[in-house]
Amino acid sequence: MNIIEVKNLTYSYSEEQINTLHNVNLTIKRGDYVSILGHNGSGKSTLAKVIMGLCPNYQGTITINGKELNKENLAAIRKDIVMVFQNPDNQFIGATVEDDIAFGLENAQVPHKEMRDIILDYANKVGMSNYLDKEPSNLSGGQKQRVAIAGVLALNPKIIIFDESTSMLDPKGKKEIYGLISLLKKNNPDLTVISITHDIEEAYLSDYIVVMNHGEVIKEGTPNEVLKNASELAKQNLDVPFQVKLIDALNKSGFDIKEDASLEEVGDIVCR
Amino acid sequence: MSIKVENVSFTYSKKTPNSYEALHNVSLEIKKNSITGIVGHTGSGKSTLVQMFNGLLKPETGTITVDDFVIDSKQKKIKNVKQLRKHVGLVFQFPEYQLFDETVEKDVSFGPKNFGMNNIDALNKAHEALAMMGIDETYYKRSPFELSGGEKRKVALAGILAIDPDILILDEPTAGLDPKSSLEVLTLVEKLHEQGKTIVIITHDMDLLFRYCDHVVLLKDGNVAFDGKPENLFQKNIDDLSIDVPKIYQFLDILKKKGLDLSKENIRSVDELVKVLTERRKK
Ligand SMILES: Nc1ncnc2c1ncn2[C@@H]1O[C@H](COP(=O)(O)OP(=O)(O)OP(=O)(O)O)[C@@H](O)[C@H]1O
Ligand SMILES: Nc1ncnc2c1ncn2[C@@H]1O[C@H](COP(=O)(O)OP(=O)(O)OP(=O)(O)O)[C@@H](O)[C@H]1O
Ligand SMILES: [Mg+2]
Ligand SMILES: [Mg+2]
Numbered sequence: 001m002n003i004i005e006v007k008n009l010t011y012s013y014s015e016e017q018i019n020t021l022h023n024v025n026l027t028i029k030r031g032d033y034v035s036i037l038g039h040n041g042s043g044k045s046t047l048a049k050v051i052m053g054l055c056p057n058y059q060g061t062i063t064i065n066g067k068e069l070n071k072e073n074l075a076a077i078r079k080d081i082v083m084v085f086q087n088p089d090n091q092f093i094g095a096t097v098e099d100d101i102a103f104g105l106e107n108a109q110v111p112h113k114e115m116r117d118i119i120l121d122y123a124n125k126v127g128m129s130n131y132l133d134k135e136p137s138n139l140s141g142g143q144k145q146r147v148a149i150a151g152v153l154a155l156n157p158k159i160i161i162f163d164e165s166t167s168m169l170d171p172k173g174k175k176e177i178y179g180l181i182s183l184l185k186k187n188n189p190d191l192t193v194i195s196i197t198h199d200i201e202e203a204y205l206s207d208y209i210v211v212m213n214h215g216e217v218i219k220e221g222t223p224n225e226v227l228k229n230a231s232e233l234a235k236q237n238l239d240v241p242f243q244v245k246l247i248d249a250l251n252k253s254g255f256d257i258k259e260d261a262s263l264e265e266v267g268d269i270v271c272r
Numbered sequence: 273m274s275i276k277v278e279n280v281s282f283t284y285s286k287k288t289p290n291s292y293e294a295l296h297n298v299s300l301e302i303k304k305n306s307i308t309g310i311v312g313h314t315g316s317g318k319s320t321l322v323q324m325f326n327g328l329l330k331p332e333t334g335t336i337t338v339d340d341f342v343i344d345s346k347q348k349k350i351k352n353v354k355q356l357r358k359h360v361g362l363v364f365q366f367p368e369y370q371l372f373d374e375t376v377e378k379d380v381s382f383g384p385k386n387f388g389m390n391n392i393d394a395l396n397k398a399h400e401a402l403a404m405m406g407i408d409e410t411y412y413k414r415s416p417f418e419l420s421g422g423e424k425r426k427v428a429l430a431g432i433l434a435i436d437p438d439i440l441i442l443d444e445p446t447a448g449l450d451p452k453s454s455l456e457v458l459t460l461v462e463k464l465h466e467q468g469k470t471i472v473i474i475t476h477d478m479d480l481l482f483r484y485c486d487h488v489v490l491l492k493d494g495n496v497a498f499d500g501k502p503e504n505l506f507q508k509n510i511d512d513l514s515i516d517v518p519k520i521y522q523f524l525d526i527l528k529k530k531g532l533d534l535s536k537e538n539i540r541s542v543d544e545l546v547k548v549l550t551e552r553r554k555k
Contacts, residue, residue: 040423138290142315164448170515246542
């Protein structure tokens with residue numbers, strides 16, 4: 001079943017400006033991990049904000065978990081869908097890391113006596129349990145991103161949108177967060193994750209990819225459908241996953257390797 | 273010489289319950305006209321360290337010498353700090369910390385004006401810097417706060433380029449940039465390096481480090497854990513260092529396990545690798 005349906009969505013921030021989103025149609029399946037790719041200013045964050053009900057003056061219809069996005073349904077929809085903003089500073093409200101996570105839980109009407117355990121659990125999961133009494137604004141860039149992620153995961157939503165939420169994490173931290181997300185998805189296969197990212201290796205591992213370009217969706221499909229053609233990717237200003245780049249270059253110089261071969265298989269062929 | 277850091281420590285919110293020592297007795301040297309990468313885990317002290325290079329933070333112990341400028345922890349105030357900021361340009365990790373003015377054009381021309389240029393020259397300089405970052409004239413009158421994440425970073429980068437500093441410090445300059453823009457920024461960095469500038473880049477991207485940097489400093493919990501050439505960094509046991517091996521190294525490692533050891537070939541890119549493999553196949 002589709003958990004998000006966007007039909008004929010057009011949006012512009014002001015009347016003088018041209019359309020930031022132009023006739024976007026998109027369906028997202030329940031339980032999928034979807035990556036949204038696209039150049040800077042292509043409208044990824046705007047699309048996410050419209051879906052979150054933060055940009056009301058749009059044209060088109062948006063349905064989230066069976067409910068149409070409108071004033072009446074907004075409160076109910078906000079229980080289903082949460083978002084980590086591109087700049088974590090825009091998200092922090094509490095004076096300390098603990099208050100900040102608590103604030104979201106309070107909004108979600110989690111009973112007070114359960115809160116402390118949930119906060120500790122998620123702070124622990126993102127490796128920030130030693131920072132609970134720190135001010136969010138005094139954290140390093142990567143620490144801010146970890147706290148912002150903990151804050152939304154703690155809400156136990158049905159849909160999470162990450163807007164470049166791991167862009168400043170160290171490689172180990174990134175792996176830990178992806179590991180955490182896949183664990184959450186394993187425990188709850190219905191959890192839908194939308195990740196706005198420039199990280200092509202991350203996109204390569206997702207279930208579905210959406211490519212935006214100047215406010216339109218220009219391409220969508222599985223990673224194999226969208227990312228297999230190295231020269232076409234380069235034309236669309238997309239990065240090429242290392243594996244695709246390697247296989248493409250080897251085949252161009254006379255090897256014969258399947259497009260979807262693993263690095264191990266490539267290794268076997270070139271070592272022959 | 274460019275930057276010499278000697279026995280530098282730094283504590284945030286000293287003498288409060290929130291006091292935190294972010295750097296412990298750090299010493300290192302960044303040579304003139306190098307491209308130095310600073311890497312290390314989240315919270316290791318990278319941003320703290322570089323903010324001392326242009327006098328935004330003052331060391332608690334030790335000294336930092338930046339060419340003709342001496343920043344001594346014993347002095348109350350940093351001398352000639354304005355000239356220092358012209359000499360060393362720092363682009364923040366979050367562009368929002370840097371952007372402040374009503375329009376993109378005013379924001380970027382602030383630096384050159386502040387360092388003595390007249391209005392018209394400063395505007396020209398701003399337009400030139402924005403063009404280098406791929407920001408065209410339709411953006412000049414827009415608010416820098418109503419831009420996409422990547423556009424904000426490009427404007428912030430332009431703001432520092434417009435000052436034309438001799439030492440350029442970039443705190444995660446490619447975070448949030450699309451692949452084409454990242455490449456443009458890095459190509460520009462290479463060009464500035466060729467023109468004689470000294471570059472310091474904080475990054476988590478080991479492919480970037482490996483491709484562009486000739487020197488790397490690895491920080492761990494506020495200490496220098498490695499200082500040397502990038503290729504030697506990955507020969508260390510890196511499991512606990514929160515860094516990653518460049519993808520090409522990972523593949524070379526797979527080949528090695530299968531009995532093909534190419535470690536003597538000094539391969540740095542897919543093209544070089546494919547060339548070596550193709551020649552080997554012909555033999
Ligand atoms: N608050 C705003 N007011 C007016 N225009 C805006 C605002 N925010 C973004 N824009 C413009 O809308 C377009 C799409 O921006 P958006 O933030 O959705 O891009 P994005 O795909 O998320 O890009 P990035 O990868 O750089 O974050 C851009 O051209 C941007 O300049
Ligand atoms: N203003 C501040 N007040 C108190 N502590 C701070 C402040 N800024 C940073 N810190 C702490 O100092 C340590 C080093 O922070 P720094 O920002 O230098 O890390 P970093 O290496 O740049 O990390 P990242 O890769 O996450 O950006 C962190 O543990 C951080 O929580
Ligand atoms: Mg964005
Ligand atoms: Mg930092």
